Amino acid sequence: MDNNGWIPFEEGEPDEKDCLMGFLLIWHVFRGVVVEAYEHRHDTDMYTHWMAIPRRGWIASVERKPAREDADVMNCVLARHAFDGIIVTVWRRFEEEKRLTHWRRTPEPPEDRAKYRERF
Secondary structure (H helix, E strand, O other): OOHHHOEEHHHOOOOHHHOEOOEEEEEEOOOEEEEEEHHHOOOOOOEEEEEEOOOOOOEEOOOOOOOHHHOOOOOEEEEEEOOOEEEEEEHHHHHOOOOEEEEEOOOOOOOOHHHHHOOO
8 A cells, every 4th residue: 555655653753854844744633634843743643644745846826826626625735834834724825825935735645544543
């Protein structure tokens, strides 16, 4: 199972070299995709998988802002914020927030995510 690029924590921990701008993607059992600063990540059963933030595929918001069809089921996209780094945010926020400079779709969820929810 390739898990859509997600790596289960039980198979290995991320390294600082896996981070873009000091951040990585983490799969939260109930919240889905979250962005976590490498030095602030914490060990919790709610975090099941991790993934390096893609370095390519970012779209400049001056070229095109995200639309509803670009968002995930939670209406979110990944965004680069001029001051806060990488964040997950609602696609509509690009209309009023000028500090959101780039965006891309969130990755597909891990294929085996259901087995982790059974713990709770």
